[in-house]
Amino acid sequence: MKQILEFWYEFASTYSYLSAMRIEELAEENQIIIAWKPFLLGPIFKEQGWGDSPFNIYPAKGRYMWKDMARQTQKRRIPFKKPTVFPRNGLLAARIALWGSEENWCSAFTKKVFQSNFAENQEIGDVESLTSILKSLKLNAEDIISQAHSQENKNLLKRQTEKAQKLGIFGAPSFIVKNELFWGDDRLEEAIAFLKG
Amino acid sequence: MKQILEFWYEFASTYSYLSAMRIEELAEENQIIIAWKPFLLGPIFKEQGWGDSPFNIYPAKGRYMWKDMARQTQKRRIPFKKPTVFPRNGLLAARIALWGSEENWCSAFTKKVFQSNFAENQEIGDVESLTSILKSLKLNAEDIISQAHSQENKNLLKRQTEKAQKLGIFGAPSFIVKNELFWGDDRLEEAIAFLKG
Numbered sequence: 001m002k003q004i005l006e007f008w009y010e011f012a013s014t015y016s017y018l019s020a021m022r023i024e025e026l027a028e029e030n031q032i033i034i035a036w037k038p039f040l041l042g043p044i045f046k047e048q049g050w051g052d053s054p055f056n057i058y059p060a061k062g063r064y065m066w067k068d069m070a071r072q073t074q075k076r077r078i079p080f081k082k083p084t085v086f087p088r089n090g091l092l093a094a095r096i097a098l099w100g101s102e103e104n105w106c107s108a109f110t111k112k113v114f115q116s117n118f119a120e121n122q123e124i125g126d127v128e129s130l131t132s133i134l135k136s137l138k139l140n141a142e143d144i145i146s147q148a149h150s151q152e153n154k155n156l157l158k159r160q161t162e163k164a165q166k167l168g169i170f171g172a173p174s175f176i177v178k179n180e181l182f183w184g185d186d187r188l189e190e191a192i193a194f195l196k197g
Numbered sequence: 198m199k200q201i202l203e204f205w206y207e208f209a210s211t212y213s214y215l216s217a218m219r220i221e222e223l224a225e226e227n228q229i230i231i232a233w234k235p236f237l238l239g240p241i242f243k244e245q246g247w248g249d250s251p252f253n254i255y256p257a258k259g260r261y262m263w264k265d266m267a268r269q270t271q272k273r274r275i276p277f278k279k280p281t282v283f284p285r286n287g288l289l290a291a292r293i294a295l296w297g298s299e300e301n302w303c304s305a306f307t308k309k310v311f312q313s314n315f316a317e318n319q320e321i322g323d324v325e326s327l328t329s330i331l332k333s334l335k336l337n338a339e340d341i342i343s344q345a346h347s348q349e350n351k352n353l354l355k356r357q358t359e360k361a362q363k364l365g366i367f368g369a370p371s372f373i374v375k376n377e378l379f380w381g382d383d384r385l386e387e388a389i390a391f392l393k394g
Contacts, residue, residue, distance in 0.1 A: 048255050058245050060367035064380055071387070170257040183261055186383045190268070 003195050006176040008037040008164055011090030011124060013172040014069050017114040018185040021078050024107060030192050036106045038097040039164045041172055053087045079119035088117050089125035095148040096130060098157050108137050200392050203373040205234040205361055208287030208321060210369040211266050214311040215382040218275050221304060227389050233303045235294035236361045238369055250284045276316035285314050286322035292345040293327060295354050305334055
């Protein structure tokens with residue numbers, strides 16, 4: 001049986017983008033399975049007293065993050081454009097990704113949303129943008145969005161975010177392997193090594 | 198002429214300890230010079246509205262940090278004991294390190310203080326502890342501490358911390374190479390590559 005790497009991500013999170021763009025290749029190399037775990041950072045940040053991204057609340061930290069993102073994406077040859085809106089609202093995208101989290105299109109959808117946000121500076125929060133992304137993947141956008149909007153699925157995302165908190169998650173990306181938390185794109189390789197060792 | 202890597206560190210900072218224990222070997226391998234830049238995070242955190250370490254203010258972040266420190270030190274075979282007091286007051290140690298920052302004992306002193314704090318769970322804030330560390334290095338402790346306590350040196354540390362802020366430093370360790378900021382022990386190799394390339 002293959003081992004499972006839980007990838008906890010938020011669509012507004014810059015460093016989640018870095019992980020989303022490389023996690024599949026790493027998983028394949030290492031013969032492990034990714035469990036896609038979209039969640040919302042907003043409620044978690046709110047508990048810490050933050051009504052906005054810490055990168056906006058703490059300007060020096062924010063300025064550095066954008067520089068670091070430019071450097072990391074260049075190093076990895078991942079397209080990057082600093083978004084004119086940050087953080088973008090990832091609520092509906094997260095609901096869709098959660099609804100599809102065990103479908104084979106979840107990874108492609110996840111990457112497309114991140115690319116829209118951080119490589120193309122496009123909106124990702126409204127029905128129109130997400131319809132267009134789903135259609136580009138040849139999916140039934142209307143049906144998926146309607147399911148994503150269902151009360152059942154809304155509750156699921158709420159519980160998913162509560163679970164993140166219970167797991168000790170305080171930022172994104174986070175990785176859970178064998179009940180151990182690894183935080184940040186910089187710890188992805190270490191999480192995989194821990195899972196395998 | 199050798200190139201210079203500025204190593205900005207704070208004695209209360211866990212991740213600064215990780216960098217302090219490996220930066221000399223890396224500098225030697227890469228034929229670069231380290232400029233030792235002790236400074237204080239307290240005034241910088243205060244400007245961000247924090248009266249304590251963010252690892253204490255945000256418990257989930259703090260719990261993760263201690264786990265991560267245990268893992269990183271184990272991986273690198275660096276001794277580590279979770280200190281019973283955190284953060285310890287690094288003011289006098291920073292004054293001493295700044296006073297000696299161009300002396301050949303600065304690196305040994307810096308490492309000893311970090312080891313006292315994070316490997317031996319010893320106090321590092323009082324004259325007695327620092328006298329003992331300086332004496333173990335065969336230095337004239339009384340003379341150095343008296344110089345460290347001078348108004349001139351106190352002002353120097355104040356200005357050093359103000360300079361850190363002007364450079365955009367918001368945490369430790371930070372590295373400045375060719376006027377570029379790199380933050381965190383995880384970026385040490387990248388700072389060196391940037392300096393050399």
